[in-house]
Amino acid sequence: MCGIAGLIYADRDRPVDPVALKAMGDAIAHRGPDAEGFLVEPGVGLVHRRLSIIDLSGGDQPIGNEDGSVQVVFNGEIYNYRDIHRELEGRGHRFRTRSDTEVLVHLYEELGDRLVDRLRGMFAFALWDRPRGKLLLARDRLGIKPLYVYRDGEKVLFGSELKAILAHGPGLDIAVDPEALEDYLAFGFVPGPRSILKGIEKLPPAHVLEARTVPWGQHRRRYWALDFEPDDRPTPEQWQEAIRAKVDEAVRAHLVADVPVGAFLSGGLDSSVVVALGADGSPEPPRTFSIGFLEEAFSELPYARQVADRFGTRHSEQVVTPDAAELLDELAFYFDEPFADASAVPTFLVSRLARRGVKVVLSGDGGDEAFGGYARYRHDLREAAVRGMLPGWFRRSTLGPLARAWPKADWLPRPLRAKMALTNLALEPDRAYANSLSLCRPPLRRRLMARDLAAALGGHDPASAIRAPFAAAPAGDPLAAMLSADVAVILPDDFLVKVDRASMAHGLEVRPPLLDHELMELAARIPSRWKVRSGEGKWIFKRAFEDRLPSVAVHRRKQGFEIPxxxxxxxxxxxxxxxxxxxxxxxxxxxxxxxxxxxxxxxxxxxxxxxxxxxxxxxxxxxxxxxxxxxxxxxxxxxxxx
Known part of the structure; x- marks a missing residue:
């Protein structure tokens, strides 16, 4: 895991300031404390900060092809790089390292920007093709690794974190984006491709951006999308067998490293499955790491200990206390954008705890989005069933006004909050789900904004971020629509941002095997009725692994990684x-x-x-x-x- 940054100018002869380039790298030095490397030539500059995981002695970057005409800086891991390496050697390519990074330049020589189709892993990279005057930026399919981009008429700047772009120096006309601010107040994070600063955007997951000098311009292309078309032919037992095989394969692939690999362990289903399979593939007891709270209602430490005991891990844990909120200023530095997912605090602390023992950990991220684990899915499926029985005119003309008149009662359990249910029933499905996801809903949201910023919003609607992925799911399958929206928005811009920034703040690499894209493709084909069944979330996933885990890890109520x-x-x-x-x-x-x-x-x-x-x-x-x-x-x- 590393940090990358750099730039390309429209003028191929314009010199690159090495001091400015180094400042960009220094801004993200925490992502790669082991080494730094540069490419500086007229019109282009690349910088890399390295965290050594694979090929410890030979993997410094930038890395080029045989004649140095193609150069790359890379953040992430390619889990199928050994297979690609052997294939490319068979085609006559000569390698000078054992790193996964070097396969990128040789694969690019064979496939051009279609190289991303062959990659299995998490990645963000910048590849410079000198003969063609072309810079290729790419981001992995699920958005596990970040990449920010600034573009104007004379240059493109990029970096793993927003701070790398800002470190380039003066001359960037950047201010808070009012639309991004409303998005933040709605969801607690800024959905891409926006960032909190107008003028800087996030390269979306599963996209490449090509910048050319002659003629000057940029083109962005999507190269992958998750297809939620269900396959009704396999039986539940056959799906369970397929899940077990693919999860086991993904975990084993994610264990490849030249340093010890540990695991986060919450005591929930997903992290417990990863620990169980990782322990099977480890020659010695793996390290596991957990965070808990003094408030017992929020703490999962007893459950994590049961799983650790079951698989004989070397377990470490820490308790979070209210003084952990003193980390807010530190989190503001590492996250760059305002980020209100409160679980960032325990994630930051468990990352610090893990880094004292290992450089790499596996996580259970992705299991809920793949197999339907969140409580909101079950609740919103019930709402969808009721919505489907009511005429649209009745929902709009009767339930809408009733929802607006109903008193707000946030102190009640969600099933008793009639205002929320009535509002959602009055809305179309995509807007109802956006409302379920929102931390702060209208009209309070705009009343909380400064008046001049609220006045600049016009017709902006944060729910629009949900609309396209929601509509991409098969008609009449509300669970698939919710999963599609979460994979497109919540996962890359909330959960994966949280894990990336919190872990890289400590130079820790986190690998999420349940977000292997082949596993996600498999899960997307499983009919929704096997994911949420009779009100039980992740039904098929639980059945696939219930004989491998302590019962409490499988059947207890799902508990979020929250703070009080x-x-x-x-x-x-x-x-x-x-x-x-x-x-x-x-x-x-x-x-x-x-x-x-x-x-x-x-x-x-x-x-x-x-x-x-x-x-x-x-x-x-x-x-x-x-x-x-x-x-x-x-x-x-x-x-x-x-």
Missing amino acids: VDDWLRGPLRALFESSVLDPRARVADLIDQPVAGRLFSHHCSGAGRHGNVLWSLLVLARWAARHLDPVGRSAPGMFTR
Whole structure:
């Protein structure tokens, strides 16, 4: 795992400033503390920060082909690189390293930008083709590895993190994007391809971007999409056999490394399956790492210990306390964008814990999106069934006004929140699911924004991010539509961002075998009725592995990796919220309406309402603004440095 950055100019003769290029690499040095490498020539510059995992002595980058005319910097792992290596050697290509990176330049010589079709792994890379004056940027199918891009009429800048682009220096006209800010308030993160800063975008998953100097221009292309067409021919038993075989193959592929490999272990189904299969393939007891809480309702440590005992792992754990919120400023640095998924805190801590013992860990990310594990799927499937029985005119004319008039009661369990259910039933399916995903819903969302920023939004609708992937699923299959939306939006822009930034902050590589694209393709073909069955999520996945795991790992209620933000904001974080969010001198005052935020906070602290997730998002936004924005709300590049 590494960090990459660089640039290409429209003018092939324009010199590249090596000091600026080094600054871009230094900004992401935490991603690759073991080595740095550069390519500097007229019109183009590449920089690489290395975390040594494979070919420890020979894998420094950039790496070129035989004559050096094609060069690449790479972040990630290619799990089928040995097969590709043998094939290319058979075609006469000569290799000078044993690294997975070198296969990219030789595979490019054979296939051009179609090389991505052959890659099985997680990756973001930049490949410079000198004879053609072409820079190729690529990102893996699921978006496990990040890549930010800035483009204008004279240059393209790129980097694994936003801070690498900003470190290039002055001359970038960048300010907070009001639409991205509303997206953040809606979901707690900024869905791609936007970033929080107007002018910098994320290269979407499963895309390549080609930048050419003659004629100057860029072209972006999607090379893969997950097809949710179900296959009704196999029996459940046959699906279970196929799942077991593919998961086992994926875990074994993800264990390939020249350093020890450990695993995150929550005690839930997905991480337990990965640990079980990883233990089978390990010559010695693997290392496992868990995080828990003093609040027993949030802690899974007892379950993680049972799994660790079952498979004889060398287990380490840590308890998270409210003072962990002191990490907010550190998280603001590493995440670059405001990021309100509160599980970033325990993820950051478990990554720090794991890095003390290993350089690489496996995770259970992806199992819920592949096999239908989240509670919201079951709840929204019930809503979809009711919606399908009601005429559209009735939903719009009767349920819509009733939902708006119904009192808000966030303190009730979700099944009793009639306002939420009525709202969703009145909406079309894609908008209803976007509403289910939202932390902060209209009209509160726009009331929380500073008036000038809200006025600039026009007809912007954060739900539009959900619309296209939702519509890509087969008609009449609401679970497939929800999974499609999660794979396209929630997974790459929330969960995978969280894991990437939290782990790379400590120079730790996290590999998610359940996000192997071949496994995801297999899961997408399984009919929805075998994923959520009689109200039970991940039915087929549980049946595939229930004989391999402790019963508690398979059959207990799913528990999210959450922190008790409601209680913390009423107690140990109260003073921090007041000083960060409500102080008129705070930089966040340029982004939000502080009186509205103050009333919401008072309502929460009094116990009359429960607004913890929205208030946490405001606290994170405030700490981000304090670190990254100058007094007029623009990005201050120097503030993205340590």
